Amino acid sequence: MSAGEKVHPQYRQNFHSGISVAWGKVPFTLGGWSTSTSSAVLQIPEGTFLFAGEDLTYLQGWQEAAIISSVNALNNLTDLIGS
Ligand SMILES: Cc1cc2nc3c(=O)[nH]c(=O)nc-3n(C[C@H](O)[C@H](O)[C@H](O)COP(=O)(O)OP(=O)(O)OC[C@H]3O[C@@H](n4cnc5c(N)ncnc54)[C@H](O)[C@@H]3O)c2cc1C
Numbered sequence: 001m002s003a004g005e006k007v008h009p010q011y012r013q014n015f016h017s018g019i020s021v022a023w024g025k026v027p028f029t030l031g032g033w034s035t036s037t038s039s040a041v042l043q044i045p046e047g048t049f050l051f052a053g054e055d056l057t058y059l060q061g062w063q064e065a066a067i068i069s070s071v072n073a074l075n076n077l078t079d080l081i082g083s
Pocket residue numbers: 023031032033052053054055060061062063064065066
C-alpha cells in the first residue's frame with residue numbers, strides 16, 4: 001500500500017483487492033508472451049515478405065521489442081521500395 005501511495009496518494013481509499021489472470025489458460029491467447037527463440041534470420045526480408053513482432057527480438061514480452069522489430073521491418077521495406 002505505501003509503495004502505491006507514493007505514485008497515487010488516493011491509492012489506499014480506492015484500492016480494494018487485486019486480480020490476476022492466468023494468460024496461459026485464456027482461450028485464443030494461451031499465454032502472455034512468446035517463448036520462442038529470437039530469430040535474426042526472420043528479421044531479414046524473404047523476397048517481398050517482411051516479418052515483425054516481439055517474438056523475433058531479444059526483448060521478448062515487451063512493447064519495446066514490438067517497436068524495435070517494426071522499425072526494422074519498415075527500414076527493410078524502405079530499402080525494398082528503393083531498390
Ligand atoms: C497481459 C499482458 C501484459 C503485458 N504487459 C506489458 C507491459 O506492461 N509492458 C510491455 O512493454 N509489454 C507488455 N506486454 C507485452 C506486449 O503487449 C507485447 O510484447 C506486444 O503487444 C507485442 O506486439 P506485437 O506487435 O509483436 O504482437 P501483438 O500485439 O500480439 O500483435 C499481433 C497482431 O496480429 C494479429 N494476428 C494474429 N494472427 C493473425 C492473422 N492470421 N491474420 C491477421 N492478423 C493476425 C493479432 O490479432 C494481433 O493484433 C504484455 C502482454 C500481455 C499479454
